[in-house]
Amino acid sequence: MRMQPDPWRQSRALTRAFVGALMFCAALPTNAAPIDSARSRVVATFRQMNVPIEGNFKRISGDVVFDAAHPQDAKAVLEIDLASFDLGPGTEDYAQEVRHKDWFDTARFPRATFTLSGARALGPDRFEARGKLALKGRVLDLVATIVRQVDAGAQKFEGQVPIRRLAFGIGEGEWRDPSVVADEVIVRFQLVVPSAGAAGSQNARPAGSVSSGRK
Amino acid sequence: MDDQPAPSQSRGDRYGIPAIGLHWGMAVLVVGGWFVGYWMTDLPFSPLKLKVYSWHKWNGVLVFALLFVRLAVRWVQPPPPGEPTPLWQTRLAQAAHVLLYLLLALVPLSGWLYSSAAGFTTVWFGVWPLPDLVPKDAALKVLFRSFHGGFTYALGVLVALHALAAFKHHILDRDRVLVRMVPGLKPRQSR
Numbered sequence: 001m002r003m004q005p006d007p008w009r010q011s012r013a014l015t016r017a018f019v020g021a022l023m024f025c026a027a028l029p030t031n032a033a034p035i036d037s038a039r040s041r042v043v044a045t046f047r048q049m050n051v052p053i054e055g056n057f058k059r060i061s062g063d064v065v066f067d068a069a070h071p072q073d074a075k076a077v078l079e080i081d082l083a084s085f086d087l088g089p090g091t092e093d094y095a096q097e098v099r100h101k102d103w104f105d106t107a108r109f110p111r112a113t114f115t116l117s118g119a120r121a122l123g124p125d126r127f128e129a130r131g132k133l134a135l136k137g138r139v140l141d142l143v144a145t146i147v148r149q150v151d152a153g154a155q156k157f158e159g160q161v162p163i164r165r166l167a168f169g170i171g172e173g174e175w176r177d178p179s180v181v182a183d184e185v186i187v188r189f190q191l192v193v194p195s196a197g198a199a200g201s202q203n204a205r206p207a208g209s210v211s212s213g214r215k
Numbered sequence: 216m217d218d219q220p221a222p223s224q225s226r227g228d229r230y231g232i233p234a235i236g237l238h239w240g241m242a243v244l245v246v247g248g249w250f251v252g253y254w255m256t257d258l259p260f261s262p263l264k265l266k267v268y269s270w271h272k273w274n275g276v277l278v279f280a281l282l283f284v285r286l287a288v289r290w291v292q293p294p295p296p297g298e299p300t301p302l303w304q305t306r307l308a309q310a311a312h313v314l315l316y317l318l319l320a321l322v323p324l325s326g327w328l329y330s331s332a333a334g335f336t337t338v339w340f341g342v343w344p345l346p347d348l349v350p351k352d353a354a355l356k357v358l359f360r361s362f363h364g365g366f367t368y369a370l371g372v373l374v375a376l377h378a379l380a381a382f383k384h385h386i387l388d389r390d391r392v393l394v395r396m397v398p399g400l401k402p403r404q405s406r
Contacts, residue, residue, distance in 0.1 A: 048265055049265055049266065049268075049269040049338070049341060050338045050341040050342070051269070051335055051336050051337075051338050052336065053334070053335070087334070088334055088351055088353075089353035090333060090334075090353045090356050090357075091333075091334070093260050094260075096260075097260050174261065174262050175262060177262055180262040180265055180266060181262075181265075
């Protein structure tokens with residue numbers, strides 16, 4: 001099943017993996033299609049002293065069920081490996097800092113999970129998606145406008161959503177000050193989901209590869 | 216004595232008020248920015264460090280901008296004549312001043328390049344984003360960091376020599392070289 005731990009994750013307690021797998025299966029119908037992690041991106045832009053800084057989550061995985069004719073039945077789970085947040089070369093001090101317990105606290109909360117609970121059409125290939133973001137032990141509702149494109153046997157979903165970092169306790173203690181790091185963080189995403197025919201080949205890949213990251 | 220036009224000069228052989236104001240204002244910014252820059256790099260990663268880095272950049276851009284104002288002032292209102300000194304000293308002083316102006320441009324410019332290469336846009340006073348001079352690049356970042364450091368130390372040495380030379384003129388030579396730049400200061404009485 002897709003929830004098999006990656007090598008980099010193998011230290012996680014088996015029970016947690018098992019519980020996670022159960023929840024994952026419960027959330028998704030059996031025809032869920034995994035996203036193409038290599039072509040999908042989740043990028044967060046935050047402002048520090050009003051300077052925009054962009055970071056990329058290098059390891060994301062997920063499954064999507066989306067039929068444009070029945071958006072209300074859409075289901076998706078997106079998992080983001082928080083320790084994979086990358087601000088580019090030469091920013092090791094930042095990369096180290098965001099793993100710290102004041103920020104993502106990746107030792108306790110290695111991943112953020114977004115669970116889509118449905119969508120409604122706003123226009124041709126434009127949808128309003130609703131779901132819940134579980135991040136650092138807190139779960140909050142998110143609503144995002146997404147644009148869908150279909151090309152070469154894949155669906156591509158793009159959109160962005162503002163997140164209030166303080167609502168999730170991201171940047172605590174001395175870092176709460178929004179005049180240094182702004183509360184609002186813009187998360188842009190692009191998810192590529194190979195559709196039916198192509199999905200078969202996806203599923204044929206070894207289970208662990210689903211959540212293997214882009215490099 | 217011929218170029219003695221400045222209407223704002225209270226006495227004929229001082230710099231004009233704009234030039235004096237810019238000189239001492241920039242002196243505070245440059246010396247302050249120098250020591251803050253020296254201190255801030257060893258700070259632990261913290262909100263304070265991010266703030267201080269931003270202030271340092273704003274300060275540097277301000278120096279860079281004021282430098283152009285200053286050159287314009289110098290052009291409009293040329294400096295008062297100097298003191299009779301041996302030709303080699305005059306030449307040396309001229310070379311030192313050209314180099315000072317050059318470094319006052321190169322230090323902020325290399326800092327700006329360094330910040331751009333590091334991927335941090337400089338947002339002046341947190342309001343005006345300046346253009347990134349180069350794209351984010353790890354190798355360029357290392358290069359411009361070393362430029363910024365090298366120019367900064369060179370400027371430090373030159374500013375120290377500049378100040379020592381001014382004291383030398385005032386205390387040993389008892390001439391008007393420093394007096395020209397300090398309103399109210401009188402030359403020391405000759406023995």
